[in-house]
Amino acid sequence: MTDILEPTPSQTVGPFFGYALPYAEGPEVVPGWHPDAITVRGRVLDGAGDPVPDALIEIWQADAEGRTPSGLGGLRRESHDFSGFGRCGTDPAGRYWFRTVKPGANGQDAPHIAVLVFARGLLKPVRTRLYFPQDADAHANDPLLAAVPAGRRPTLVAEAEDARTYRFDIQLQGERETVFLDI
């Protein structure tokens, strides 16, 4: 093995990324007219239960068949693109949203979306996964969920608000703290 270089340390995204990183199409992983479009939305909350208005959420997911996307178009989307990547800054109430498709299962892995949260006050991002409530059977066999204490697994499962809308709040700290991953 060659020499291992030490990684560059992480620093906070700070409060002023809002004019630089978010972009208009960031939350629209698929266009609104897509027949299978779903909305994923929620809030980012701190340890006092207050909204985090300066967080940046990124998602990265398989396509509806469970395949890892390899296409371009994460920044400038054409209607046929599916890049699998989305980015959304939280609003003053700590809310974010994405329009996407439900990813397919991949082997033993239940359908899920990788979620990354950057914020002022986070010196490095928190990483988690969003799972879907209708897949309870698949959750029982999911290798990642198996590594999570049973009592905390519900923090990784979105709530269905209606047939096409899922709510996924991210609690950075506290009693109902979201499970974060060391990956």
Next chain:
Amino acid sequence: MTHPPYLSPDYKSTVLRAPGQDLVMPRLGPDSIELASPVFGHQELGRLDDDLTRQHSGEPLGERIIVTGRLLDASGRPVRGALVELWQANAAGRYAHLGDQHPAPLDPNFTGAGRCLTGDDGRYRFVTIKPGAYPWRNHTNAWRPAHIHFSVFGTAFTQRLVTQMYFPGDPLFAYDPILRSIPEQKDRDRLVSRLDLDTTTPEWALGYQWDIVLGDTPMEA
């Protein structure tokens, strides 16, 4: 440990935002989505995205600089075609962000945001203005050393990195809880760029070199 801990009480915003419970360390299968990365193409970038001094009708005020370096993996191999984004304050220490209340002048010729893709040798390169130091409200007389925020993608989503690049010899390093959140001095030093006369363009702009090293993916570890 290279990275700062989540909780670093001298940086006050960490107190209510740092996770308090144990992180879960799963074994990721080789097909896990986190071990792949979104990819971006040149057609998604604007022509002047890598030159922050030419994005408006006039030239911004301040000290013109070239900032360049290589994006490397933990083995020292270049990471090609990766998206690098940066943002920064203007020469007076003011961000073009509505939330920035620092009473320093905005520069109508400077937004302070850029993007580029790394080349085949892993190199990124930006032309910009040296940012000013600016005050923040963390404690009395808190001032951030001059810095440029960087956001980079690797070949795995687990390598996603947001960090800050600093300038050599800044006397504010000793007082900055954000830089000092990194436990070891040798790791802090790796966020400081190097003045490089070979990068400098005579009679035009000083050059700074700063390499970025991404973390191991679990597959490689």
